[in-house]
Amino acid sequence: MPSSIGPRIREVSRPYYAEALPAHDIFHAKRVRDVSVQLAAQHSESIDRAVLTAAAWLHDIGRPLERLGEINDHGEWAANEATTLLAEEDVTPDQISAIEHCLRTHSIRSSSPTPTTLEAKLLFDADKLDAAGAVGLVRLACIVGERSGRAEDQYAVLDDAATLDGDRPDGPDIDLLREWARERLDALYTSPGRRLGESRWAFMEQFFAQFAHETGADTGT
Structure with missing residues (x-):
């Protein structure tokens, strides 16, 4: 070919x-x-x-x-x-x-x-890496919207439940995006994939810290 x-x-x-x-x-x-x-x-x-x-x-x-x-x-x-x-x-x-x-x-x-060839492992890693970093955050938020549309109900609250007094949402919150991304990065097969994954994860950690700051989750207000 x-x-x-x-x-x-x-x-x-x-x-x-x-x-x-x-x-x-x-x-x-x-x-x-x-x-x-x-x-x-x-x-x-x-x-x-x-x-x-x-x-x-x-x-x-x-x-x-x-x-x-x-x-x-x-x-x-x-x-x-x-x-x-x-x-x-x-x-x-x-x-x-x-x-x-x-x-x-x-x-x-x-x-x-389980992928057994190098080509399959590289495809797997590249696909999972698209759920990390700046693009990954947008994609994961889109997936929350897709799932909400299918269920005709709110799948997740893209905020931090800790910022809301009283009754809190039953569903997942912003931590879901962190969990989804980390799950995918922990599953990577190749060394180049893991290196890129950790670089993207570092950005995500900065994002989540900024998100907490803007929403008041880091101050409890």
Whole structure:
């Protein structure tokens, strides 16, 4: 599979993201592609960048269907869908198999298989890193909104419950974003991924401190 297949796979994937919400749209796929390539450049081992790039563009093509309840596992669905898509491109059977593995293993959910190839581990890390740092904070807040929309109720309060006297919300508060990000950073597989993750985490800690200051959570007012 020539490296030039990347732009073609991007265009093939684009229609699947037409109904995607912001947290899992094609811009998310692009960031995952960019970060996965960045991490790959820090590895001395041989990496099939064409496989990695194609997998990045395709990894969330099933998200809109999963959100609507039409499929249960967007990673598994994407892997099956990719078999047909890639067979029509200049992609070898071995590379299709490698991309399928990346797609099946990119999710953090407990039911997802463990990534075993370096390409799959890099995709997993790049995807999780998009939930950390400045962009990550915005994405996680978007996910709270998505879940609220599905439940037709407030999923979380993006404030600090400690700032409110009397009855407090039953649901999670701003700490949920910290927990989600930390969970993903603790799951990273590669050394370059962990280094970037800690850099992004340092920014998030500064953000949470500033958030507490602005809302009065650090003073109890």
